[in-house]
Amino acid sequence: MSAAPVLLVVEGLTKSYGGVHAVRDVSFSLSAGEILALIGPNGAGKSTCFNMLNGQVTPGGGRVRLLGRDTTGEKPRAVWRLGVGRTFQITATFPTMTVRENVQVALVSHHSRLFDMWSSAPKLARDEAERLLDLVGMNGYADRPCGELAYGDLKRLELAIALANQPKLLLMDEPTAGMAPRERVELMRLTARIAREQSIGVLFTEHDMDVVFEHADRILVLNRGSLIAEGVPEEVRRDPQVRAIYLGEGLVYDARHRDGAPA
Amino acid sequence: MAFYVVQFLTGLASAASLFLVASGLSIIFGVTRIVNFAHGAFYMLGAFVAYTLTERLSGALGFWGGILLASLAVAVFGVLIEMILLRRIYRSPELFQLLATFGLTLMIEDLVILIWGPDDLLGRRAPGLRGAVDFFGQQVPSYDLFLIVLSPIVLGILWLLFRRTRWGVLVRAATQDRDMVAALGVNQKWLFTSVFALGVFLAAFGGALRIPRDAANHAMDLSVIVDVFVVVVIGGLGSIIGAFVAAVLVSELNAFGILIFPKISIILVFLVMAVVLIVRPWGLFGKPEAPARKTPGLTVQPWRPLSANERVAMIGVLIVAAALPLFGGTYVLTVASEIAIFVIFAASLHFLMSVGGLASFGHAAYFGLGAYGVAFLAKMAGLPMIVCLLIGPLLGLLGAAVFGFFAVQLSGVYFAMLTLAFAQIVWSIAFQWVSVTGGDNGILGVWPAAWASGAAAFYWLSLGVAVLVVAALRAMTFSPFGYALRATRDSALRSEAIGIDNKRIQWTAFVIAGTAAGIGGALFAFLKGSVFPDNVGISLSVDALVMVLLGGVETISGAIVGAIVYKALNIWLVSHTDLSKLVLGAVIVLIVVAMPKGIVGMIETLQARRGRSTKSAMLASRVESAE
Ligand SMILES: Nc1ncnc2c1ncn2[C@@H]1O[C@H](COP(=O)(O)OP(=O)(O)OP(=O)(O)O)[C@@H](O)[C@H]1O
Numbered sequence: 001m002s003a004a005p006v007l008l009v010v011e012g013l014t015k016s017y018g019g020v021h022a023v024r025d026v027s028f029s030l031s032a033g034e035i036l037a038l039i040g041p042n043g044a045g046k047s048t049c050f051n052m053l054n055g056q057v058t059p060g061g062g063r064v065r066l067l068g069r070d071t072t073g074e075k076p077r078a079v080w081r082l083g084v085g086r087t088f089q090i091t092a093t094f095p096t097m098t099v100r101e102n103v104q105v106a107l108v109s110h111h112s113r114l115f116d117m118w119s120s121a122p123k124l125a126r127d128e129a130e131r132l133l134d135l136v137g138m139n140g141y142a143d144r145p146c147g148e149l150a151y152g153d154l155k156r157l158e159l160a161i162a163l164a165n166q167p168k169l170l171l172m173d174e175p176t177a178g179m180a181p182r183e184r185v186e187l188m189r190l191t192a193r194i195a196r197e198q199s200i201g202v203l204f205t206e207h208d209m210d211v212v213f214e215h216a217d218r219i220l221v222l223n224r225g226s227l228i229a230e231g232v233p234e235e236v237r238r239d240p241q242v243r244a245i246y247l248g249e250g251l252v253y254d255a256r257h258r259d260g261a262p263a
Numbered sequence: 264m265a266f267y268v269v270q271f272l273t274g275l276a277s278a279a280s281l282f283l284v285a286s287g288l289s290i291i292f293g294v295t296r297i298v299n300f301a302h303g304a305f306y307m308l309g310a311f312v313a314y315t316l317t318e319r320l321s322g323a324l325g326f327w328g329g330i331l332l333a334s335l336a337v338a339v340f341g342v343l344i345e346m347i348l349l350r351r352i353y354r355s356p357e358l359f360q361l362l363a364t365f366g367l368t369l370m371i372e373d374l375v376i377l378i379w380g381p382d383d384l385l386g387r388r389a390p391g392l393r394g395a396v397d398f399f400g401q402q403v404p405s406y407d408l409f410l411i412v413l414s415p416i417v418l419g420i421l422w423l424l425f426r427r428t429r430w431g432v433l434v435r436a437a438t439q440d441r442d443m444v445a446a447l448g449v450n451q452k453w454l455f456t457s458v459f460a461l462g463v464f465l466a467a468f469g470g471a472l473r474i475p476r477d478a479a480n481h482a483m484d485l486s487v488i489v490d491v492f493v494v495v496v497i498g499g500l501g502s503i504i505g506a507f508v509a510a511v512l513v514s515e516l517n518a519f520g521i522l523i524f525p526k527i528s529i530i531l532v533f534l535v536m537a538v539v540l541i542v543r544p545w546g547l548f549g550k551p552e553a554p555a556r557k558t559p560g561l562t563v564q565p566w567r568p569l570s571a572n573e574r575v576a577m578i579g580v581l582i583v584a585a586a587l588p589l590f591g592g593t594y595v596l597t598v599a600s601e602i603a604i605f606v607i608f609a610a611s612l613h614f615l616m617s618v619g620g621l622a623s624f625g626h627a628a629y630f631g632l633g634a635y636g637v638a639f640l641a642k643m644a645g646l647p648m649i650v651c652l653l654i655g656p657l658l659g660l661l662g663a664a665v666f667g668f669f670a671v672q673l674s675g676v677y678f679a680m681l682t683l684a685f686a687q688i689v690w691s692i693a694f695q696w697v698s699v700t701g702g703d704n705g706i707l708g709v710w711p712a713a714w715a716s717g718a719a720a721f722y723w724l725s726l727g728v729a730v731l732v733v734a735a736l737r738a739m740t741f742s743p744f745g746y747a748l749r750a751t752r753d754s755a756l757r758s759e760a761i762g763i764d765n766k767r768i769q770w771t772a773f774v775i776a777g778t779a780a781g782i783g784g785a786l787f788a789f790l791k792g793s794v795f796p797d798n799v800g801i802s803l804s805v806d807a808l809v810m811v812l813l814g815g816v817e818t819i820s821g822a823i824v825g826a827i828v829y830k831a832l833n834i835w836l837v838s839h840t841d842l843s844k845l846v847l848g849a850v851i852v853l854i855v856v857a858m859p860k861g862i863v864g865m866i867e868t869l870q871a872r873r874g875r876s877t878k879s880a881m882l883a884s885r886v887e888s889a890e
């Protein structure tokens with residue numbers, strides 16, 4: 001593991017909105033094939049972090065280095081071209097297209113054919129799109145209008161879209177929010193498997209502690225914009241500050257956890 | 264020196280009416296999120312009603328009372344409209360709201376002609392303010408000085424109203440978050456109605472105050488609404504201070520623009536607007552808007568290319584269309600040529616607004632530029648028709664490239680207002696730059712070459728070009744570019760996150776649509792044998808919008824069906840009634856309220872419903888729960 005190249009280095013990332021310090025001086029790094037969880041209570045600044053990493057929000061301060069390149073302040077589309085896939089806390093897909101077409105658009109973009117005005121897009125990269133849909137277990141849905149999918153299916157579709165550019169890094173903001181408990185476990189196991197197989201680095205947020213402790217190699221804990229703990233799951237679990245926050249929230253995550261054990 | 268000061272004062276005086284109307288528009292938008300296109304019509308009504316009242320009532324009290332009474336009367340009329348029409352469309356997409364209020368404008372225009380007749384009406388001078396004040400040898404009308412003082416007073420009253428009254432606090436809260444106010448148990452309906460009443464009152468007041476200065480005329484509604492759109496784009500929609508500052512700025516630019524570019528004074532305003540948009544896209548005092556309610560969203564039927572059977576059917580229809588010269592005479596063929604040209608025009612707008620989600624309210628600009636391009640080439644350079652047809656539309660392309668670059672920086676109502684303002688700039692140039700464009704007299708004698716001068720030949724030419732353009736646009740709709748364009752429309756967030764440069768894609772689409780419109784305009788010039796500023800006018804832009812809407816914004820072939828039905832109806836209507844605007848306006852309002860999916864959309868819905876009922880009930884229930 002130690003030989004894995006470093007994908008992402010974040011130094012002193014900061015953002016404030018008016019008087020609110022959404023993110024304060026956050027630093028961490030992430031290696032290829034590593035699954036890193038960013039947890040914290042509501043409003044801790046997790047989404048703001050994600051948005052700064054993929055360029056949607058310009059950082060107030062600090063640096064982001066992706067694959068050895070300084071990408072601070074670059075546009076989301078530039079960051080994506082470097083090989084970063086992103087899923088959103090509230091899904092963002094193309095409701096007037098079919099499920100397959102949603103993936104095809106991402107593939108067309110990946111193959112740099114956005115300004116191709118004469119080919120027939122529904123025929124382009126069809127097999128590749130089918131493969132990605134297969135991968136996330138959506139093979140039966142390819143021709144369905146995306147606008148009528150159930151929320152859990154949309155989340156899986158987002159994962160397929162995020163994988164379209166053969167990413168080296170996945171940024172997943174609450175990938176399983178709004179899903180049924182069983183679906184959550186399945187989706188995260190799937191993500192973890194893909195990540196391990198293709199040696200993709202994953203940064204994800206999750207409110208479901210079962211999911212976090214099952215899959216994360218390391219955990220970052222964010223509270224009111226600042227990192228208050230970082231380490232392997234066992235360390236974080238024992239951290240008194242973290243316990244205080246989470247017990248305050250009424251979340252219990254000690255006992256009976258890892259029976260299922262990582263797949 | 265004194266001359267410039269007087270020019271400055273004249274500018275300030277003109278700013279008064281503009282500020283009143285713009286602030287009314289802004290207040291209404293802030294709370295209801297409706298950009299009230301009919302605001303210009305209320306302004307015009309204010310002027311006409313005030314004319315009647317001030318003529319009837321005598322004395323100073325009669326005059327000032329008449330002005331106030333007129334504004335109140337129009338406000339009451341506005342309340343009725345709000346309760347009957349607007350309450351039904353508060354949740355509709357912005358495009359529909361703009362169109363419905365435009366339909367209202369058309370209806371009011373005809374009503375004003377019915378009641379007051381077609382002539383301009385010059386009102387009486389304001390009692391006590393008839394004279395002029397001498398300023399270093401220059402005369403400044405006292406009424407102008409009164410107007411200059413009035414604007415800041417109105418601004419102050421509005422400020423007090425919003426800061427110091429409970430109603431004002433509620434309005435400000437609703438501007439921030441209207442759902443929250445509803446949750447507080449405030450009667451939202453009446454809040455909206457009262458806000459609308461205030462906004463309309465301000466518009467009518469602005470109109471009424473104008474009559475001692477200028478005659479009440481029938482074009483004042485559209486001319487003021489364009490200026491107001493420019494003002495709110497510069498000042499920031501929803502900001503009263505912004506309306507004030509921008510009204511003064513625009514009026515001064517107009518006052519001094521005349522001195523600098525006497526022919527095309529509007530250029531100066533355009534330049535300032537462009538700079539503001541680049542530096543502060545939401546206006547000087549505006550705030551970034553939440554993403555617009557999308558035009559699509561009524562249905563979720565994904566588009567698909569034509570099946571083999573449908574292709575055969577299309578070819579059949581085309582053969583029938585091509586055989587028309589066997590049955591129809593010259594008149595029928597001329598009408599059919601015009602319809603074919605409007606199919607091109609509607610299809611080009613459809614590409615921008617249905618595929619790209621960018622509802623342009625000034626698409627006629629590019630149609631007209633194509634027409635003028637052809638006229639210049641044919642008349643000045645004396646080039647043969649084919650060459651004119653090939654090169655003329657490039658003027659449309661050029662215009663679309665310049666204006667489109669700025670327009671795509673914005674979205675939603677801002678995009679609509681900006682495109683309208685651009686089209687109006689093109690119109691002003693066509694109208695004012697007489698030495699080049701012939702001004703109001705247009706350019707005459709743009710006749711087709713001998714081979715295309717027969718009605719049948721020209722019809723075949725128009726039909727052929729229409730088929731080519733529509734086929735090309737359709738192919739693009741299903742090309743990777745078309746999908747990328749739809750992606751930017753469906754979710755700007757997601758499309759940027761998968762490497763799509765939204766603005767660049769939209770700009771390209773704007774240029775494509777403008778060029779296609781220019782092709783239509785080029786043919787139109789040869790069909791009519793002439794080009795006039797009307798070919799760039801607002802009503803032509805709105806015609807195109809209505810065609811797309813009538814056919815169905817969310818369908819691919821809606822534009823074509825809409826163009827055919829609408830143009831045929833329009834030609835018939837104009838030859839059968841004097842009140843075509845009244846009927847047309849009513850039709851627009853009806854479409855928006857009663858059949859927002861359009862003709863093709865309705866047919867597709869019926870088909871889908873029939874198809875779905877045969878599928879498993881489980882699927883249907885699942886679809887419903889997802890919605
Ligand atoms: N665009 C914005 N404008 C103003 N404040 C913002 C904005 N975005 C986020 N914030 C504030 O920044 C803080 C962090 O928000 P963020 O969405 O990053 O939290 P989060 O950890 O993702 O929460 P959740 O678990 O609810 O998704 C919050 O206090 C939020 O109100």
Ligand SMILES: [Mg+2]
Binds near residue numbers: 046089173
């Ligand atoms: Mg979040």
